[in-house]
Amino acid sequence: MHHLVRRALSVALAAGLLAAPAATALAESPAPSGSASAGKVTFTVGILSDVDSTNPFTGIVVEAYETYALMYDYLVTSSPKDVSPMPSLAESYQEAPDKKSWTYKIRSGVKWSDGQPLTARDAAYTFNRVIEGDFEQTNYGNYVTNIERAEATDDTTLVLHVKKPTPIMERLAVPILPEHIWKDIDGTEVKSYANEPEAGQAIVGSGPFRLIERRKGQFLRFEANKEYWRGAPKFDELVFRVFLNADAEAQALTRGEIDFAYDLQSNVFESLKNKPGITTRSSNYPGFNEIAFNTGAALADGTPIGDGHPALKDKQVRLAISQAIDRDVLVNRVLNGHGSAASTFIPPMYPALHLDPATKQNFDPAKANQLLDAAGYPKGADGVREKDGEKLTLRLFVREGEESQATGEFVKTWLKDIGIEVTVKVMSEDALTEIIGQGEYDMFEWGWVVEPDPDYQMSVFTCGKRSYKDGDSIFADLSDSFYCNPEYDKLYEEQSGETDPAKRAELAKRMQQMVYDDAAYAMTYYYNDMVAYRSDKWTGFVPQPDPDGSLLFQYGIHSYLSIEPVKPSASAAAASSGESSGMSSAVIGAVVGGIAVLAVAGVLVARRRRTADADERE
């Protein structure tokens, strides 16, 4: 062998050796217990974004909160029927007559997965840790703002002392952690604490599932807690598998690799319809989208900032724009029908709190034109309205992503019809956040997801949540319309101390009416949550709220406790018919197109070769 070839080969060998540690690195982490999944019934959920952290003080995505709900217990949860507060680890709770504390009766006999008993002391520890903590405040700070301290008077009694009466006490979504584990993780260590299982040792929790294996970016594997106080789950293992694209997720569902596909886009969703063994479901979801206005950007102290168009300070102009929007078209064309026209900022999924306004800002271009005429914006020669020589030309910022951009184009057309010129600009959510905080916009398209407790969402429209200044820089707070109405603020203060649910709901409705009438937002739609699952293998899902709500990723873990495998005989037949590999129409198109391209390319290459040969022969 020539020495150069030999050297080249040894180089190649060296490269191979370099790759070897990679292989072993991936191959390590064998779990000693629970050797194979033979005979175990596993429910696998496909998710499109990985759990960012299994440490309940760190993670932020929906998938992470679902993980915490599976691993730990909460004092209270939300009922599957109508998302109202429901006792959970606390069998019962009540506010003291002097309104200075709340007492929670902790269920007795609940055990941590390592055998230690779960007592009120664990609950008190958890709350005090958040109250006194720094990093611990990141995810749960808002829940404990009004809690002075937590105290366990005995093993089953937790007393939370409050600074002032607050309704949040029925919605404390703080996972109760085992003191004997977390007391060893101090305030600094907790920031980088992974809370992941090592060597197959489950994370200590009290929830219906225990995290036993986690591969970042790949999957999380849970083992059922057969002694769970609400009853044992009816399967053995739960897996969350991460997909980085929805087509692959749909593919895995049709093949039966997963049982439930979460977070589908509408084109993939449509492709899964009518597949044997698969049920698609578009559920009510507590999210809305809106066109937000710059109603007069200012700091929380009232100092004006930004460069918003002055016309939008006029409520009549905002109302006119709201009435120029055809919400039904948006629902049908942008959402493919998976949603409904929106009105107020608490979605109808919360029937107790949602306000259905008596008079709606329906699509009515004639009315919109009238409003603008009356507001003093006559149409110019070119059809664009103007006041004092200034054209009514507005910027509309939309986000990357099909839905936002499509909405932007529709709105542009509709506003042109009523004499408002709109320039649409697409930008990343991150860039948009920055611009909103500075008040440097006229309108933008975005949305919110509303929690069962409406406090957070209602605070968005208070004067105090407008941007603030720190040094020379201006920073965004929650407000993205700079809506400021002292009357609204008064109602907000009032509701934040109102512990009677009925009275509070009344206040919430008045607040929604106010924001709706003042048109801080032109609300566009409430959107649905799209999922698909193997109905040939699984049954018993509990929708929240009943009957049109979500099946999984709810406020609570109701479905996980009741789903069960379909009886074997029926499932075997259905499964075999459901195995035919399916694909979304987009993918079929791509495949056909690709084959055509290949064929043409092949012919071209062959022809070119032939001529080349001819040239050479000459």
Add this chain to the structure above:
Amino acid sequence: MATATTAPGVPPTPAVPARTPFLAGTRGYVIRKISWSCGTLLFVLVFNFFLFRMLPGDPIGLYSRGRNMAPEQLIKLRAQLNRPIGTQFLEYLSNPFASTINSVRFNRPVWELVGERVWPTVLLVGTAILIASVAGVWLGIRSGWRRGGTFDRVTTGTTNTLYAMPEFWVGMVLLIALPFFPSGGISTPGVTGFLDTVLDTAWHMVLPVTALAIVYLAEYTSIMRASLVDELRQDYLQLARAKGLREDLVRRRHAVPNALLPTMTLIFLNLGFVIGGAITVETVYSWPGLGLLSYEALRGPDIPLLQAVFLLFSLGVVVFTLLADLLYAVLDPRVSTQ
């Protein structure tokens, strides 16, 4: 060369014999290349720091969005970023690989994040490059030696067509056409034991590696073919034939070794980009690699993470370029004596 005049009585310093050029020869070549690489690295370090300080955006605002954070905590976080730039730079220079800096988006030490993403990417892209280069070199030799033959036409046509196809598309087609392979990921939940894990990983690697290798293949084939064709008319091949060597030996012992240099360059350049990952293939097959991590970091922008990822990418390219340079000297001694 004359010696310098010295004070009387002091013996003259011995004459320097023949003056050799500064850093000549193989050792000089090596030292030159290494110092050049170090210089590049230093530049990258400095540039990396200031580049990300110039990006617009409010990282704290991004971090706090969607979290129930108390205002005092936000102020504290801001104070961290508002420290004098000089202080921050010194802190960075003292240890660019410090594990104390947290990623804004993931809220974890950046090098820990990078560490767990780097092996899947190295495994995926490294294997693909290995397969593609071995197969590509072989195909290139075959088709170049018999230029214009049927084998050449088929190979060149096919590889060029494959090269023209987008990676994600090849990935999707393979995914749908071969339903017996897993639809994504690196491993199956619950698989344990060393051998089982290795087999399981290999099973998951089949599709993504094939998709990547198919696309890379054309590069190696055409470079190898072109450089071999260049050698075909060289006199030394005639001489070898005149010596009576078999055609096979002429190719293997004389033509191929001389034609191998450009291909080696390409292989090492590509190896440098290995850690950059293959974002598209990683996306199609849900492969948690570095390509995706850098994409997520850029969206933030997650400055600490971006800094780490960019540093690692630059490091990869610099190190492998250096290795390639050094290997030239081994493969072809002419390089270092020039």
